[in-house]
Amino acid sequence: MWKTIIRRVLLMIPQILILSILIFIIADFMPGDPFTGMIDPNLDPAQLDAMREAYGLNDPLPVKYVRWMSNAFQGDFGRSFNYQQPVTSVIAGRIGNTIRLSLLSIIFTYLIGLPLGILAGRYNESVLDKTVLVYNFVSFAVPIFVLALLMVWVFGYNLNWFPARGSISISAETQWEIWTSQLYHLILPSITTAILGTTAIIQYLRSEIIDAKVSDYVKTARSKGVPIQKVYTKHILRNASLPIASGFGFTIVSLFTGSIFIEQIFVYRGMGYLFLQSINTRDYSVIFVLVLFYGFMALVGTLLSDLILMAVDPRIRID
Amino acid sequence: MSNKKRYRMLASTAAVAFLLAACGNGDTEDTSEGTDNGTDTSEEVDEEASDGETDGPAPIEFDQRVENEGEAIDGGTLSIGFVSDSPFTGIFNWELYSGNPDAMVMAYTMGDLLGYDENYQYDDSGAATFELDQETNTVTMTVKDGVMWHDGTPVTAGDIAFTHEIIGHPDYTGVRYSGDIANIVGMEAYHTGEADSIEGITIVDDKTIEIEYQSVGVQMLQAGGGVWAYAAPRHYLEDIPVAELESAPEIRENPLGFGPFKVENIVPGESVSYTAFEDYYLGAPMIDRIELETVPTSSAVAAMENAQYDLFIDMPTDQYDTYKDLPGYTILGRDENAYTYIGFKLGEWQEAETDEDGNIVEPAQNVYDPNSKMADKDLRQAMAYALDNDAVGARFYQGLRRRANSPIIPNFADYYNEELEGYPYDPERANEILDEAGYEDVDGDGMRETPEGEELVINFASMSGGETAEPIVEYYMQSWAGIGIDVQLLEGRLHEFNSFYDRVGADDPQIDIYQGAWGTGTDPTPEGLYGRDAAFNFTRWTSEENDEFMEQMTSAEGFDTEWRAEVFNEWQEYFMEELPVIPTLFRKEVFPVNNRVGAYDISIGTNPDTPGVGLHTLYLIDEERAGQ
Numbered sequence: 001m002w003k004t005i006i007r008r009v010l011l012m013i014p015q016i017l018i019l020s021i022l023i024f025i026i027a028d029f030m031p032g033d034p035f036t037g038m039i040d041p042n043l044d045p046a047q048l049d050a051m052r053e054a055y056g057l058n059d060p061l062p063v064k065y066v067r068w069m070s071n072a073f074q075g076d077f078g079r080s081f082n083y084q085q086p087v088t089s090v091i092a093g094r095i096g097n098t099i100r101l102s103l104l105s106i107i108f109t110y111l112i113g114l115p116l117g118i119l120a121g122r123y124n125e126s127v128l129d130k131t132v133l134v135y136n137f138v139s140f141a142v143p144i145f146v147l148a149l150l151m152v153w154v155f156g157y158n159l160n161w162f163p164a165r166g167s168i169s170i171s172a173e174t175q176w177e178i179w180t181s182q183l184y185h186l187i188l189p190s191i192t193t194a195i196l197g198t199t200a201i202i203q204y205l206r207s208e209i210i211d212a213k214v215s216d217y218v219k220t221a222r223s224k225g226v227p228i229q230k231v232y233t234k235h236i237l238r239n240a241s242l243p244i245a246s247g248f249g250f251t252i253v254s255l256f257t258g259s260i261f262i263e264q265i266f267v268y269r270g271m272g273y274l275f276l277q278s279i280n281t282r283d284y285s286v287i288f289v290l291v292l293f294y295g296f297m298a299l300v301g302t303l304l305s306d307l308i309l310m311a312v313d314p315r316i317r318i319d
Numbered sequence: 320m321s322n323k324k325r326y327r328m329l330a331s332t333a334a335v336a337f338l339l340a341a342c343g344n345g346d347t348e349d350t351s352e353g354t355d356n357g358t359d360t361s362e363e364v365d366e367e368a369s370d371g372e373t374d375g376p377a378p379i380e381f382d383q384r385v386e387n388e389g390e391a392i393d394g395g396t397l398s399i400g401f402v403s404d405s406p407f408t409g410i411f412n413w414e415l416y417s418g419n420p421d422a423m424v425m426a427y428t429m430g431d432l433l434g435y436d437e438n439y440q441y442d443d444s445g446a447a448t449f450e451l452d453q454e455t456n457t458v459t460m461t462v463k464d465g466v467m468w469h470d471g472t473p474v475t476a477g478d479i480a481f482t483h484e485i486i487g488h489p490d491y492t493g494v495r496y497s498g499d500i501a502n503i504v505g506m507e508a509y510h511t512g513e514a515d516s517i518e519g520i521t522i523v524d525d526k527t528i529e530i531e532y533q534s535v536g537v538q539m540l541q542a543g544g545g546v547w548a549y550a551a552p553r554h555y556l557e558d559i560p561v562a563e564l565e566s567a568p569e570i571r572e573n574p575l576g577f578g579p580f581k582v583e584n585i586v587p588g589e590s591v592s593y594t595a596f597e598d599y600y601l602g603a604p605m606i607d608r609i610e611l612e613t614v615p616t617s618s619a620v621a622a623m624e625n626a627q628y629d630l631f632i633d634m635p636t637d638q639y640d641t642y643k644d645l646p647g648y649t650i651l652g653r654d655e656n657a658y659t660y661i662g663f664k665l666g667e668w669q670e671a672e673t674d675e676d677g678n679i680v681e682p683a684q685n686v687y688d689p690n691s692k693m694a695d696k697d698l699r700q701a702m703a704y705a706l707d708n709d710a711v712g713a714r715f716y717q718g719l720r721r722r723a724n725s726p727i728i729p730n731f732a733d734y735y736n737e738e739l740e741g742y743p744y745d746p747e748r749a750n751e752i753l754d755e756a757g758y759e760d761v762d763g764d765g766m767r768e769t770p771e772g773e774e775l776v777i778n779f780a781s782m783s784g785g786e787t788a789e790p791i792v793e794y795y796m797q798s799w800a801g802i803g804i805d806v807q808l809l810e811g812r813l814h815e816f817n818s819f820y821d822r823v824g825a826d827d828p829q830i831d832i833y834q835g836a837w838g839t840g841t842d843p844t845p846e847g848l849y850g851r852d853a854a855f856n857f858t859r860w861t862s863e864e865n866d867e868f869m870e871q872m873t874s875a876e877g878f879d880t881e882w883r884a885e886v887f888n889e890w891q892e893y894f895m896e897e898l899p900v901i902p903t904l905f906r907k908e909v910f911p912v913n914n915r916v917g918a919y920d921i922s923i924g925t926n927p928d929t930p931g932v933g934l935h936t937l938y939l940i941d942e943e944r945a946g947q
Binding site (some may be wrong): 030089152153156157166167168277 | 405406409410418492494586589591618
């Protein structure tokens with residue numbers, strides 16, 4: 001197994017390299033550069049060009065790429081043009097927000113998804129099951145930004161239950177106030193994410209449970225006299241959760257990547273928000289690092305999923 | 320609040336975030352268009368275009384001052400909603416910031432060295448006095464007694480020298496080093512590292528500084544016109560290497576200024592809280608605290624409906640109809656330092672020519688091409704008469720914009736030529752001009768050909784963003800079709816802000832005309848936009864007569880304001896006759912003020928001690944916000 005993991009990790013290196021070349025080429029197609037919006041007639045064109053030269057924007061693509069890569073290997077991922085800070089500091093300032101938001105979203109997602117999926121599977125064809133199915137179809141169909149806007153409008157503005165934007169109140173001073181304020185700001189966006197994020201969990205759980213109910217091992221267990229409750233918790237659930245486990249690696253990874261839509265609509269300053277802002281301002285250095293990071297995370301996600309699957313189901317072996 | 324610095328390229332309707340070299344809080348671009356239905360409006364205007372009427376709301380006149388009756392409460396917290404889709408980056412430093420949002424959040428705390436009058440001319444109302452001596456090419460600034468940094472240290476002449484030393488430093492990382500700074504005697508030697516100090520800067524005494532320039536011009540009397548009027552706390556920042564300054568916590572977390580409020584807490588990109596600075600030189604602020612939050616344009620109106628803030632800054636004007644009557648607020652308004660225009664491409668930018676030694680033989684400049692497609696003045700004038708910009712202002716912008724008659728905005732009252740008629744909607748006149756000039760429909764397709772009988776198709780570039788961008792462009796093209804001029808949208812679509820200015824600036828031969836907007840800043844001198852060597856003279860239009868005007872405007876005689884105003888008037892007449900660009904719209908900006916704010920005044924250049932003008936004079940008359 002360790003051999004496999006090492007092989008997979010080694011394989012990531014060429015994958016990341018290819019990804020980075022692709023990003024560089026595509027980013028080069030983007031019109032404008034970080035200085036396009038910097039207009040000041042007292043700054044003569046030579047001055048602007050001097051800035052471009054200083055940041056190496058005029059160099060040919062391969063030169064830019066090699067320079068960036070060699071710096072990156074030394075831990076220098078460049079500076080953000082927009083924030084005038086090292087990219088790593090910019091990201092470090094955001095990732096905490098994103099992790100908090102994603103973590104709470106995942107918790108809510110499983111809190112809603114698991115019981116609904118299990119109940120719907122166990123009592124399939126019941127009224128409850130049908131209700132859950134309807135919810136599932138609706139949540140699958142509704143785009144996240146529609147629900148997010150609706151939630152902001154209803155709970156943020158009309159009912160005033162939750163803050164409509166931001167990640168923390170400016171007047172929070174003590175550590176306790178900071179925590180509660182952060183949590184308060186998290187609830188609305190994370191519930192919104194959770195409501196729409198349950199589709200796969202419910203659907204997989206439900207159908208797996210329905211399948212398992214009539215399978216031989218369940219019949220055997222029942223005929224041995226195992227109580228029904230125990231059959232569900234000990235036998236069915238473990239098998240039914242396999243498909244969910246296969247996606248769990250990505251779930252973990254999503255902790256760090258954040259959601260562009262949610263963060264944008266709730267004006268929540270995390271990674272997704274930063275990504276969109278950086279594209280708008282042509283903040284190349286931030287875009288590169290973020291896309292590479294997302295790509296790397298996707299690779300880690302698949303690896304994690306395989307490992308988790310192996311842990312959950314001893315029949316599966318990777319070697 | 321400061322309103323400094325110069326031109327800004329405006330995204331006429333784009334919802335974009337971008338870096339800015341020069342800015343103040345007054346000039347912002349439109350951001351995402353809101354709720355108004357562009358298509359409907361478009362149809363209405365089209366009908367008008369055919370019957371030639373211009374009904375609809377007339378341009379709205381706003382008050383610039385509001386006073387709400389009531390006893391001032393003790394202290395209180397003023398909350399400000401700063402409407403912006405680009406968050407502030409959190410650099411609290413005049414030397415290093417680059418974006419408008421940063422200037423906005425700094426204005427409450429960092430302090431302005433010089434005040435200005437209603438014409439944006441420096442006067443003695445700020446923290447220092449200002450004197451310009453034409454004979455010796457020097458500017459003398461004297462810091463007033465009692466002006467103190469927030470830590471109690473007095474602001475000195477050395478602090479003014481220090482701000483120049485930061486910008487001129489060879490390791491300087493920001494964008495403020497410009498021709499204006501290089502104009503200081505000895506600055507270039509300091510900038511290249513040849514000299515350890517700046518020769519032209521003399522500290523006369525603790526409070527007085529003399530700065531010698533290579534040349535001085537009348538524009539230097541103007542806020543943002545060439546004198547760098549800031550101070551940086553030497554005692555606080557001295558030990559930080561200039562290259563590391565922009566990452567230092569001293570400017571990101573614990574900035575030190577001399578403004579009326581001290582920074583208490585910063586949530587990067589989201590909000591800032593300030594507390595009163597009791598030793599402020601104009602007097603202790605009446606309110607205890609300010610909380611400022613960034614609000615995206617998409618939720619600005621909702622925030623106002625819920626009375627979430629006492630003041631809204633940069634409220635989006637395109638949603639005006641949805642909030643103009645909300646209870647609890649008074650809406651103040653004034654002319655924005657900006658105008659929208661349609662430019663005609665008339666030449667090319669020529670890079671500087673150098674000899675073998677790298678010496679510049681011929682400086683970089685605009686070269687007018689008399690054979691360009693749009694070179695015929697008659698054609699340009701006819702196209703201007705074909706547009707009903709009064710209707711555009713009334714219908715698309717609910718009366719918050721109106722037809723522009725000049726490239727100088729009305730805010731520069733001394734220099735704006737209000738008698739100019741400009742180009743009111745007159746399609747008959749347009750047709751006449753074209754007929755006389757020989758533009759006739761030879762092949763019978765309903766569109767005019769050139770006097771030489773060649774087909775005339777004009778490519779029009781415009782920016783995307785917002786719901787009204789497309790209908791307005793459609794309307795313009797239909798209006799031109801109405802006088803038989805075939806104008807086609809460049810590549811059949813609108814272009815994103817960056818690629819638009821990239822192509823316009825690079826003189827893309829595909830573009831014949833384009834729609835853009837300029838933020839003018841606070842200096843009326845149009846040289847940076849229409850001069851021969853101005854890179855931002857995107858039309859590339861030049862003429863010797865124009866050069867002469869530009870020279871006069873910036874000449875020593877210009878210190879005679881009346882004479883200079885006369886030059887400006889003549890130039891505007893000349894410019895509007897030549898018409899390298901059609902100034903299309905003047906714009907209003909609006910400021911909703913909650914009725915619990917005792918007094919608020921947005922007029923330009925008023926004495927800061929007038930209640931409602933200076934931040935230290937603001938007071939609240941109720942614990943609860945009105946309309947909540």
